[in-house]
Amino acid sequence: MVTHSHLTRRAFAVGTALFGLTANALPAMAADFPTKPIRIIVPWPAGGGGDVVVRLMAPALSERLNTPVVVENRPGATGTIGSTIAAKSPADGYTLVYGTADSNSIMPHLLKGVSYDRRSFVAVAPIGYFPYALAVHPSVNASNLKEFVQLARVSVAPLSYASWGIGSSGHVLGESLKAATGIDMLHVPFQGTAPVLNALISGQVKAAILPMPLVEQYVKSGSIKLLGVAASERLPGLNELPTLKEQGANVDLTTWVGFLAPEKVPADVVARLHKAINEVEARPDVSARLRQLQVISQPMSQPDYQTFVDSEYERWGKVVRQSRITLE
The missing domain is CATH 3.40.190.150 (Bordetella uptake gene, domain 1)
Structure with a gap:
């Protein structure tokens, strides 16, 4: 005869075994x-x-x-x-x-x-x-966003701007800048920010919206120049660089x-x-x-x-x- 206590002991034993199996299957806590x-x-x-x-x-x-x-x-x-x-x-x-x-x-x-x-x-x-900045090759005859917009409007061929991929934030920000200023630019996608930076420094493209961590040293060396920061306010240590929003383009997407x-x-x-x-x-x-x-x-x-x-x-x-x- 199987007693209630025997069933209880068997259930406890089975439950304990199952718990051990489950515990072994779980990731480490x-x-x-x-x-x-x-x-x-x-x-x-x-x-x-x-x-x-x-x-x-x-x-x-x-x-x-x-x-x-x-x-x-x-x-x-x-x-x-x-x-x-x-x-x-x-x-x-x-x-x-x-x-x-x-x-x-x-x-x-x-x-x-x-x-x-x-x-x-x-x-x-x-x-x-990352705060982003509108960066251009030194050959671009513009020192602020207004001059860049004027240059883009009179250019025979659209000025080229690079991003680190179709659909990247650099691409979305570039298209937002075009919409905010009414200018046309040619999008040139690359795979990653490092190739974008190389293309900009070499003059392969004329502009890019890039993360500040990448561009700061090249600005100091004169390899590229910045026209504005795509943030809601000026950056600490770069207070002389105005935001794009200050210059008339409502682009502050961080x-x-x-x-x-x-x-x-x-x-x-x-x-x-x-x-x-x-x-x-x-x-x-x-x-x-x-x-x-x-x-x-x-x-x-x-x-x-x-x-x-x-x-x-x-x-x-x-x-x-x-x-x-x-x-x-």
Whole structure:
């Protein structure tokens, strides 16, 4: 005869075994995370602004988490190739991706074949945002936006401007500038900000809207010149450079950057990563270097950052529709 107590003992034993199997199948929780190297996918070529920032932070993050942190460049298709790889990675906290407005807020609205959207990632921690500037080759006979607009209007052929890919924020900002000033420009796309910078310095293209971390040293050397910053206010240390908005073009779209992870990463692992990244960004040596790179810090709690990334997805969706950019 099977008694009630016997059934209870059997049920407890089976339940304990199942719990053991389930526990073994679950990703490591924050108590013992991390136990192996963490990779950060940068979906852009080496040498670009994002690559520089991530490689600046990686050694300090490795030290903080006591595990190797490996930076992996997976460029292509305006950040969507690397972002797709990240979205399909195991949701265990060992793969992060350098998230940007380009690959996470803009491209899902533009590229029908992209296999991810804002729900494919959890927002881990912000880095901040890059202010952008309208940069031109020194041969361009203009020292401000008004003169540049006049030059574009009388030019026989449209002035060329470069971006780091069709549908990138540089492209969207360029089209926004055209709409705000009523001028025509020829868009020349490249794969990544470093090739754009090279094309601008060589005179292959006449203009580009580029992140400030990339252009500052070349402005000082005279390789390029700036006509205005695409931000809501003038930048610290560059107070003499007016905003495009001050000069009559209502273009002040800043673009966010930060760390994302595949959806369904355990909440306590996300919290540990968020804490570690925040502590790295607060280190005097790291924060000083970020300021030198003109990265504007934007600290937030993890829930607030998730809300922010979701809202940026909606905001940039409206900008994309207004710019009328389409991808075939």
